[in-house]
Amino acid sequence: MEASWGSVNAERGWYVSAQQPEEAEAEELSPLLSNELHRQRSPGVSFGLSVFNLMNAIMGSGILGLAYIMANTGILGFSFLLLTVALLASYSVHLLLSMCIQTAVTSYEDLGLFAFGLPGKVVVAGTIIIQNIGAMSSYLLIIKTEFPAAIAEFLTGDYSRYWYLDGQTLLIIVCVGIVFPLALLPKIGFLGYTSSLSFFFMMFFALVVIIKKWSIPCPLTLNYVEKCFQISNATDDCKPKLFHFSKESAYALPTMAFSFLCHTSILPIYCELQSPSKKRMQNVTNTAIALSFLIYFISALFGYLTFYDKVESELLKGYSKYLPHDVVVMTVKLCILFAVLLTVPLIHFPARKAVMMIFFSNFPFSWIRHFLITLALNIIIVLLAIYVPDIRNVFGVVGASTSTCLIFIFPGLFYLKLSREDFLSWKKFGAFVLLIFGILVGNFSLALIIFDWINK
Incomplete structure (x- = not known):
């Protein structure tokens, strides 16, 4: 199905203005889009809660893997790459919002439909489903590995055989008792308060990482029953590297792309935003990405300056190893676990919506269907969390494939397809650069990751 400017899409009743994009964007909202937004939002989510919701969509398990990435890229190399990904993520949201205004489309999947017909919609929805399932699985993988360890640190003696120290059992209990009920909520705005709580947990985690840098000596030592074992003798191990590249550096850009992906939540949050406009939503996005960048970087x-080359692929493991039974570390571990846990229901929304748009787009809302799809997604992510061995694999594969598509490739490709601007215009040139960057980064990183697996 080929969509043209100034045409009406009979299937969805869309009207696309024949104005040039610059003129179309001058109108903050087209009448159809304005009606759609007012229909979907009641009474509307405030600017602050929208920022918290978006930050909660951005920040999750990625915060635990970035210190490992810094160890394999160096401080300056990491800073440059992280800033680049953050800026490109913000720019790609700008393109998405521009297309949303121009086409009166209010979902990522419908942008794919409008640009490339039904195949485009199916590809986008399928990508969203895979990416969000991978993201939720990585969050639950942290729950499975760290929740039993966090409980054990509050206990003395050998309790290893008890059910409340079994990761799989705790994972199932948490999903049934917390994740599933929150994921059943009908509107994403309802999670604004849990999102704000998650944000403060992340802030607390960053603060503790700063403070505990001076509690762990370098060279690193392990203490077992009043005996001290030094595991690092070289003083060079305690010197930070400005630039460093190894085969593990292949995970850098995919992990960063994974860490900044919020694009599947952008349009749902936009639809529920109070007084929605492109400028207001862009401000929400810029604020959320800037705050997330700051917390990520710190x-x-x-974390890197604490463990240097000994940093774990999942940062919490290092604190469990070198500061066992530390009250502050135990507290922040519980906080970060709750923060990660509260992110999972938020990611359920775009995943469930994508499933519905593929299979049930022409059906009215049904609580039974809503319940069953949510249940099916929960079962899938629990099974993946149980059987995936290393969180780094999730970051690498999902980040190099679906995350790069949703952040870089699709926004650039759709804008090139839908916009009538001259190709030499800055926006279209930027969309082209975004597209090429996504293709190169995704394919190159995925090839290196697969090559690393084969060698191992």
């Missing part, structure tokens, strides 16, 4: 920097 956590990664001080």
Whole structure:
């Protein structure tokens, strides 16, 4: 199905203005889009809660893997790459919002439909489903591995055989008792308060990472029953590297793309935003990405400066190893676990919506269908969390494939397809650069990751 400017899409009743994009964007909202937004939002989510919702969509398990990435790229190399990904993520949201205004489309999947017909819609929806399932699985993988360890640190003696220290059992209990009920909520705005709580947990985590940098000596030592074992003798191990590249550096850009992906939540949050406009939503996005960048960078920097080359692929493991039974560390571990846990229901919304748009787009809302799809997604992510061995694999594969598509490739490709601007215009040139960057980064990183697996 080929969509043209100034045409009406009979299937969805869309009207696309024949104005040039610059003129179309001058009108903050087209009448159809304005009606759609007012229909979907009641009474509307405030600017602050929208920022918290978007930050919660951005920040999750990625914060625990970035110190490891800094160890394999160096401080300056990491800073440049993280800033680049953050800026490109913000720019791609700008393109998405521009297309949303121009086409009166209010979902990522419908942008694919409008640009490339039904195949485009199916590809976008399928990509969203895979990416969000991978993201939710990585969050639950942290729950499975860290929740039992966090409980064990509050106990003395050998309790290893008890059910409340079994990761799989705790994972199932948490999903049934917390994740599933929150994921059943009908509107994403309802999670604004849990999102704000998650944001403060992340802030607390960053603060503790800074403070505990001076509690762990370098060279690193392990203490077992009053005996001290030094595991690092070289003083060079305690010197930060400004630039460093190894085969593990292949995970850098995919992990960063994974860490900044919020694009599947952009349009749902936009639809529920109070007084919605492109400028207002862009401000929400810029604020959320800037705050997320700051917390990411601080956590990664001080996590790296604490463990240097010994930093784990999942940062919490290092604190469990070198500061067992530390009250502050135990507290922040519980906080970060709750923060990660509260992110999972938020990611359920775009995943469930994508499933419905593929299979049930022409059906009215049904609580039974809503319940069953949510249940099916929960079962899938629990099974993946149980059987995936290493969180780094999730970051690498999902980040290099679906995350790069949703952040870089699709926004650039759709804008090139839908916009009538001259190709030499800055916006279209930027969309082209975004597209090429996404293709190169995704394919190159995925090839290196697969090559690393084969060698191992």
